[in-house]
Amino acid sequence: MHEVLGVLPYAVAAWILLVGCYGIATSRSFIHVVVCLSLVQSSTYLMLLMVGWSHHATAPVFADVKPGVPVVDPVVQALTLTDIVVGGAVTALLLALTIQLAKRQGSIDPDRIRSLEEELEE
Amino acid sequence: MNTLAVMLVVAPLLAGAVIAGASITPLGRRLADPLGVAVAVAVPAGAVVLIVTVGETTRVLWQGGWEPVHGQAIGVALVVDRPALLIVALVGLLTAAALTWSWHFLADTGASYVVLVLLFLGACDGFVLAGDVFDAFVWFELMGVTAYALTGMRVEEPRSVHGALSFGIVNTVGASLSLTGVALLYARTGELNLAAIGASLRTASADHLVLISCALLLTGVLVKMALVPFHFWTADAEAVAPTPVCVLLSGAMITVGAFAVARWWWVVFDGAVPETAIRHALLGFGAVTAVVGALMCATQRHLKRLLAYSTVAHSGVISCGIGLLSGSGLAAAGLYAVGHACSKGALFLVAGMLLNRFETLDEHELYGRGRRMHLAGAIFIVAGLSLAGLPPLGTWAGKSAYSGALADAHAEWLEVVLVLVSALTGGAVLRAGLRIFVGLGDVPDPGPDTHEEPEGDTPRRRDGFRVLAPPAVLLVLAAGLGLWPGVAAVAQRAGATMTDTGGYVDAVLHNAQVTAPEVTVEPLWQALSAGLGLLAVVLGIAFAVAGLWPSRRPRIVRAALGPVRIMVRRLHDVHRAHVGDYVSWVLVGFTVLGATLLHT
Numbered sequence: 001m002h003e004v005l006g007v008l009p010y011a012v013a014a015w016i017l018l019v020g021c022y023g024i025a026t027s028r029s030f031i032h033v034v035v036c037l038s039l040v041q042s043s044t045y046l047m048l049l050m051v052g053w054s055h056h057a058t059a060p061v062f063a064d065v066k067p068g069v070p071v072v073d074p075v076v077q078a079l080t081l082t083d084i085v086v087g088g089a090v091t092a093l094l095l096a097l098t099i100q101l102a103k104r105q106g107s108i109d110p111d112r113i114r115s116l117e118e119e120l121e122e
Numbered sequence: 123m124n125t126l127a128v129m130l131v132v133a134p135l136l137a138g139a140v141i142a143g144a145s146i147t148p149l150g151r152r153l154a155d156p157l158g159v160a161v162a163v164a165v166p167a168g169a170v171v172l173i174v175t176v177g178e179t180t181r182v183l184w185q186g187g188w189e190p191v192h193g194q195a196i197g198v199a200l201v202v203d204r205p206a207l208l209i210v211a212l213v214g215l216l217t218a219a220a221l222t223w224s225w226h227f228l229a230d231t232g233a234s235y236v237v238l239v240l241l242f243l244g245a246c247d248g249f250v251l252a253g254d255v256f257d258a259f260v261w262f263e264l265m266g267v268t269a270y271a272l273t274g275m276r277v278e279e280p281r282s283v284h285g286a287l288s289f290g291i292v293n294t295v296g297a298s299l300s301l302t303g304v305a306l307l308y309a310r311t312g313e314l315n316l317a318a319i320g321a322s323l324r325t326a327s328a329d330h331l332v333l334i335s336c337a338l339l340l341t342g343v344l345v346k347m348a349l350v351p352f353h354f355w356t357a358d359a360e361a362v363a364p365t366p367v368c369v370l371l372s373g374a375m376i377t378v379g380a381f382a383v384a385r386w387w388w389v390v391f392d393g394a395v396p397e398t399a400i401r402h403a404l405l406g407f408g409a410v411t412a413v414v415g416a417l418m419c420a421t422q423r424h425l426k427r428l429l430a431y432s433t434v435a436h437s438g439v440i441s442c443g444i445g446l447l448s449g450s451g452l453a454a455a456g457l458y459a460v461g462h463a464c465s466k467g468a469l470f471l472v473a474g475m476l477l478n479r480f481e482t483l484d485e486h487e488l489y490g491r492g493r494r495m496h497l498a499g500a501i502f503i504v505a506g507l508s509l510a511g512l513p514p515l516g517t518w519a520g521k522s523a524y525s526g527a528l529a530d531a532h533a534e535w536l537e538v539v540l541v542l543v544s545a546l547t548g549g550a551v552l553r554a555g556l557r558i559f560v561g562l563g564d565v566p567d568p569g570p571d572t573h574e575e576p577e578g579d580t581p582r583r584r585d586g587f588r589v590l591a592p593p594a595v596l597l598v599l600a601a602g603l604g605l606w607p608g609v610a611a612v613a614q615r616a617g618a619t620m621t622d623t624g625g626y627v628d629a630v631l632h633n634a635q636v637t638a639p640e641v642t643v644e645p646l647w648q649a650l651s652a653g654l655g656l657l658a659v660v661l662g663i664a665f666a667v668a669g670l671w672p673s674r675r676p677r678i679v680r681a682a683l684g685p686v687r688i689m690v691r692r693l694h695d696v697h698r699a700h701v702g703d704y705v706s707w708v709l710v711g712f713t714v715l716g717a718t719l720l721h722t
Contacts, residue, residue, distance in 0.1 A: 017298070021705055021706070024291065024295070024701070025702035025706045040294070043298065044302055047305045048305045051305050051308055051309040075308075079308075082260060083301060089267055090290065093267060097286055097290070104277075104280040104283065105284075113284055
């Protein structure tokens, strides 16, 4: 039982990643695509936090914890924070582009936007 | 000296911040262009100074003085060695050419265009010099975000915005996979420093976790390198991005990605992951990419898409060079990358001139309209020959180095791929150049409306010295590559430095003085490589002639082209897709890469 619980978070991270990709692959709206992309990115947060987690350990804040008490790995938490910032920048940029697309094209359906591939040169 | 090395990363970022701050005043806005160009010129100049003074030693700069103790590294390191500096110099040079070309350009975006280009330059430099995997990831993402923003810069153009969205989405998925790989490697080794991860992995043979994290980590960079099937964003982005951005995407980003693949393989995975596995993966992906890219390139009529697919093809060739897993293979890949970046940069810049003057990039629409542009036409056609690798121009120096490396690795079959890529990509450029600037060939059918908005707002100044000098300088550099006798030695020693895993680890973790290993240098000028170079150009010219006069093709050629045309049409159908399909292809590519690594 314990082993299953140990693997579960990694399985959930992989599941979130794949669900996000499925969402992008079948999407009918660029807003939905960007949300799914955030989902893909959030799978990495879970993965990172899980890597540093350990049983019976507390938060790595030493204000009220005596040295020697086990704490979870602060490095991965820093990585996760950095990753969230990066993810926020990407999401904001892509949503801004989506707004522009809606203004200029009147549609944000990836299927209805004219394909960029041109005709063949004979 | 150490300050200078750090400035390679910091100066562009600082200058970007200063320009962004100053641009609230009219005087500050006017300062953006000169300051941007000055920094973009200073970066390659600084890199060259370091190349000369640092010599062949590897320097490690621990930020904040957090040096490793007893081989335990927790600080952030910049690793400055000859190969990294050469890449920094190339990226800086391309940025300088791009910013000079686009002086007063995109004025309606304020100074943000110059700021973003400088951020991209700083991010590329940081990524190349980073000694630990998480910093590399942050630089990687900064490089990505600035590139998406630059691609979608012309927000009033729906195609531009669409291209930037595809670019951003596909690359972000790739980056997430890479970060998952970083997390798994950290879980296994407890290290983020590249050298420390490698040292830890080499103590045991690689199990599935290491192999999967290798595949995950590489996927994100292969997306940036535009290998098939990770390449779908490339043509969409480069067809619509502002011209100077195309120069950076096709010259700088591909090269930086290739550098990361090589560095990570030798420092992190070599000795843990079996060599045959990565060799099969890189050679397989590389060869397929080269062929698919060359076929797609040869059948485009939109100039920038044509050039974008040619970038894909050449990136495949570069991947093959890394896949040979030898110092000589890396030297060949590096030389090839430099020749390609300079020739392709010149071609994109001339294509941008055509767009600004005639407001279209359609090869048929432009038929004969460039007859008066003598200098631009000459640059375009010579750059086409340089792309095809006419000795001694452009990619030829790289191809010549490939001949030796392929013979060493018993992979001579790749010569066929090299000749095919040169002939088709060079031939397609020659066809377009002769049609547009000389007016040769049958009068083509213009087809539907192909009007595009020009990029600049200052028509009078468009075709002055400032827009002709950057492509001319790039072309001269590409031509000089094969003529400079010392180039083979520089490339071979840089390749040997990259493959010296022990030297890198000793320099980083044990503060050792490490110098590049001695190599025996093979001269570039050999009968075989010169002959193959000429053969590729002759085939390219034949392809261009066949494309220019479709009505005069002999019946046998038409019959032979029938099945090829059906195949190419299927290939085009695959590329005419939804952004979700692009992401599905990334997952397919990752699965193939993972399966290759697990089963060999």
